[in-house]
Amino acid sequence: MIIENGIIEFREKGRSSDWCLPIACQYIPKAGYIPGISNGERTDTTTYTVLIDLMDMAAFAKARLSHENGNVIGQYVIKTVEHLRAVHETKLTIG
Numbered sequence: 001m002i003i004e005n006g007i008i009e010f011r012e013k014g015r016s017s018d019w020c021l022p023i024a025c026q027y028i029p030k031a032g033y034i035p036g037i038s039n040g041e042r043t044d045t046t047t048y049t050v051l052i053d054l055m056d057m058a059a060f061a062k063a064r065l066s067h068e069n070g071n072v073i074g075q076y077v078i079k080t081v082e083h084l085r086a087v088h089e090t091k092l093t094i095g
Contacts, residue, residue: 002026002051002089005068010060010078019064026051027065027073030093047095048076054088057081063094 006027009019030047048065057078065073076094083090 001087002053006050006073007066007068007070008050008052009064009066010057011062011064012059013061020060022066023052023055025065030095045095046074047079047093050092050094052090052092054083054085054090057090057092063092065094 002024003026004024006025007022008025008027009022011019027048027050030049050063050065061078062075063078064075067073078092078094080093081090082092
């Protein structure tokens, strides 16, 4: 069961600007939060585990993670995808 605490959007491989529709998710930081600034923009080196309803992730390469209140946490590369078919969920590692 997903306990929603955030929103995730995906960008298709090869696209540079369009984000797909927002999807409710549950996210958990995996590594320590290390904020920084690069080229005047906030950066975040945290890795997150994200749970969403089961979906095919083959077309996506990047994710934008937001708090449930809409504040963007950051944009991340999708590192791993694991389909948890028994519970009808997809588990992602982004960072």
